[in-house]
Amino acid sequence: MxxxxxxxxxxxxxxxxxxxxxxxxxxxxxxxxxxxxxxxxxxxxxxxxxxxxxxxxxxxxxxxxxxxxxxxxxxxxxxxxxxxxxxxxxxxxxxxxxxxxxxxxxxxxxxxxxxxxxxxxxxxxxxxxxxxxxxxxxxxxxxxxxxxxxxxxxxxxxxxxxxxxxxxxxxxxxxxxxxxxxxxxxxxxxxxxxxxxxxxxxxxxxxxxxxxxxxxxxxxxxxxxxxxxxxxxxxxxSDFPVIIKADFLAAHGAPGGRLEGTHWLLARDGGDGVLAAAGRCRLPFPFAAGRHRVLLDLAWATPGEVGLAATAHGSGATLACARRRIDETGPASVTLDLDVEASRKDIVVAILAAPGARVAVAGLRIERLQGDIPT
CATH class of the missing domain: 3.90.550 (Spore Coat Polysaccharide Biosynthesis Protein SpsA; Chain A)
Structure with missing residues (x-):
């Protein structure tokens, strides 16, 4: 016994x-x-x-x-x-x-x-x-x-x-x-x-x-x-992937932007040329430890550099960041790999853009990646 x-x-x-x-x-x-x-x-x-x-x-x-x-x-x-x-x-x-x-x-x-x-x-x-x-x-x-x-x-x-x-x-x-x-x-x-x-x-x-x-x-x-x-x-x-649509991002995001149809329109005005957040939104669900992928779907974006970052709510510490350059106005996507080492429910996504950039966010797709089971 x-x-x-x-x-x-x-x-x-x-x-x-x-x-x-x-x-x-x-x-x-x-x-x-x-x-x-x-x-x-x-x-x-x-x-x-x-x-x-x-x-x-x-x-x-x-x-x-x-x-x-x-x-x-x-x-x-x-x-x-x-x-x-x-x-x-x-x-x-x-x-x-x-x-x-x-x-x-x-x-x-x-x-x-x-x-x-x-x-x-x-x-x-x-x-x-x-x-x-x-x-x-x-x-x-x-x-x-x-x-x-x-x-x-x-x-x-x-x-x-x-x-x-x-x-x-x-x-x-x-x-x-x-x-x-x-x-x-x-x-x-x-x-x-x-x-x-x-x-x-x-x-x-x-x-x-x-x-x-x-x-x-x-x-x-x-x-x-x-x-x-x-x-x-x-x-x-297997409940993943999670789809977060533009209307949720616009309703709960900051610092601004507006919802137009099915897109969250964001603009980055001014700045010193450094890539920075045009909009942020805290993700409305918890993460168990494991590897995840966040895909930012842009209906269109103006030429320049765009990116996606995951940060910790409160401290603002960067957990992961990805960026890409867009050569002409049109649809685009940014993929961010996020390794969550310990369970948490404080992840904020930041949509990054260069000064003067305009983007139309269609939504986010969050996947849980399959991998070897830890020993």
Whole structure:
């Protein structure tokens, strides 16, 4: 019997995971209340190595297809528990007492029925190895990746709605030791979730977070929030390319320009001859780590140099830049390769032009490039 935790964050190769005090305390409580059981914290390289060694190729592909790291963790915990058995807990959970592992049953906590009557939390799970429900849940996630399934909420593609459905289809009541999840805060801004053993009413653990994501626990870099991706309709890598039309750029861009038909018209007046921004717009979606390509589609541009830059909102730091020269007025495009080293949602694109230049922007196309899966 093993204890599992998962931390998926973008970090330098071979760097040990950085654990904020709250996370270290929570892991400590997990180990304290299950004495004598080995604990392992799986980071992304360890998960990838495990999947390659123990899972089918389509499961490995599904893991890479999922852009939100919480969704990857959903799949990874199912695979670990299916292969080895044991107990899993999210990094946000503080334990008050141990799980009833001696029962040999599937230990789960019924979640609040927001989206489906069968919803089951996957925040805390204990299970023997090779339960059919876990194999079914894994196959359901693989199928969802192929279909780019969204469901009715962000809990549907990989999480509690799917997990509860697999249990309902493949487990008998006598196989389950049941608990309940109760929100004791009763406030819209904060969830304080109590995990209660339904057989005796005892508090097993609690989770207090003001929002989804690890950033609220002190992980301030290299993590992402599944709700950001779900709301942007970017659950899967195959949800790319993303097309941003001129009307959005004109409505949300700066410093000016105007929308004329289906084009965002920009002019660069004055200046010292250096290529500079004629217009900027913050991209309305998050990026997971990986290689991307941004294509600027110009309906027409006057002769001269034009370019495209990606910068960080706030600091203005340049992340990537591309430029080209146009010899005569007409349609043109600029291609920018953008290597996002760590997940972020602060990227601004700047359309560059020389003094006196005029451009008509038709839109942007953002692609996620396929490449070798990191080891």
């Amino acid at each position: 093993n204890l599992f935790s998962i931390l998926i964050a973008d970090q330098p190769p071979d760097a040990p995971p950085r654990l904020p005090p709250a996370v270290a305390r929570n892991i400590g409580s997990f180990k304290e209340h299950h004495p004598g059981l080995p604990h392992r914290l799986y980071d992304q390289p360890a998960i990838r190595a495990f999947l390659r060694a123990h899972m089918e190729a389509d499961v490995c592909r599904a893991y890479e297809e999922l852009l939100p790291y919480a969704y990857r963790a959903d799949l990874a915990r199912l695979c670990l528990l299916h292969e080895f058995g044991g107990a899993y807990a999210d990094l946000s959970v503080f334990f008050h007492e141990g799980l009833p592992l001696e029962s040999g049953k599937l230990v789960v906590f019924r979640d609040r029925a927001v989206d489906a009557p069968w919803i089951v939390s996957n925040t805390i799970i204990a299970a023997p190895a090779r339960l059919p429900a876990f194999e079914a849940a894994i196959r359901m996630i693989v199928a969802h990746c192929r279909r780019r399934y969204r469901g009715v909420s962000s809990l549907c593609p990989t999480g509690p709605v799917l997990f509860g459905k697999a249990i309902a289809l493949h487990c008998e009541p006598e196989q389950i030791h049941l608990g309940e999840v109760i929100n004791v805060a009763q406030r819209e801004t904060t969830e304080t979730l109590a995990f209660v053993d339904a057989t005796n009413g005892r508090l097993v653990a609690y989770r207090a977070k003001s929002a989804a994501g690890l950033d609220v626990l002190g992980m301030d870099a290299g993590v992402n929030n599944y709700n950001d991706f779900y709301n942007a309709h970017l659950v899967y890598a």
